Amino acid sequence: MRYNERELLSLARQPAEKAAEIRMRVPKKGSVLKKRLVKLVVNFLFYFRTDEAEPIGALLLERCRITKEEENVFSISFIEEPERKYCFECATEEQCQEWVEALKKASYEFLRRSLIFYRNEIQKMTGKDPLEQYGISEEARFQLGAHGQ
């Protein structure tokens, strides 16, 4: 599958929502924990060798499962391959919880659900559609219950 790697690399250089040096292990046979710079930008998690400017890899965070594992450890896996886990060992349990929380919200699908929820609540309370002012109330991406049936 082709993709615009250049733009993704550019995205990796943007200010991150969250960044830290974390030990990471990829789901490959024989792979071990390695210290990486891990950087969350929009719905991508980039990981770098600590002294390099260009990321080794990127994970799109849609349809993924963030699991708190043992102490200081969380993992990311994807819906269609739940056994393949990217493992992250944080310095502290607190850091681990922070990352889990942040990553759970770091998907476009999460934002979409939040938006639909707020829109609905505001509509119920005020009788007004809050998206009308933006002229986007008819857009497919904001429709309540229109998706995935």
Place this chain on the structure above:
Amino acid sequence: MKLNERSVAHYATCDSPADHAGFLRKRVERHHHHAHHHGTSYQRRWFVLKGNLLFYFEEQESREPMGLVVLEGCTVELCEAAEEFAFAIRFDDAGARAYVLVADGQAAMEAWVKALSRASFDYMRLVVRELEKQLEEACKSLAACRKSPRRSSSSGRKRHLSNPALLPLQEKPTTLENGYSTWGSGGFVAGGATCTDYDGGQMKPPPLPPRRRSAAGSATGSPAPGLSPAMLESPVSPETICFSKLHNWYGQEIAVLRREWQERQKRGHP
């Protein structure tokens, strides 16, 4: 740079919502290493927009995407190509190629341009934050309007947790996995519900995303709590700093609600 391509391809074809889809002709970008190539050619592809990702497939029925354009940070403009109904996706990066796409007609072009220009994660996040604020403000003004939350049960409009200004808003669905969510165990988010009046006196949890129903069937309603009117009256005003009193009051209400809900569960009510 590696990318979790298999998962990305899966996301492209799974049943999660597409924000837009349709045929577009994509300009073929050729690298002119040797002979100068005259004229441009276009290939018709099936495009699917999901969030900030634009996928394209060889055919509509193709089971895997041919390619992906990550849209974050792009601009979308009408384009003065020789083709009518052409538009371009461009990036800031100098020297980055533009994606020139051609729609079937004026309406299709406008729909695509509109959809693509609002596709970024950043934009969505902005809108969500704005609505979050608006909901908070709506709650506050509602609380200010209501001096006494006491209402008769027959009116079917009970208010719970009636001091929304002090109540931490449960703003977002509890997410177990990105792409799936459940709405709290047991379907009742004690102390965390939003401050709205719920229809018909039934307190409903936030609407479930369409694909997932919790086993307890908690989407459809919850106990009509047997709270006495006295309990509904807030012992505090928005300016109160008597936290322990407030804490006890909420705690009491939550305990009653939880008991009621558990009883209903035992009786086998949905």
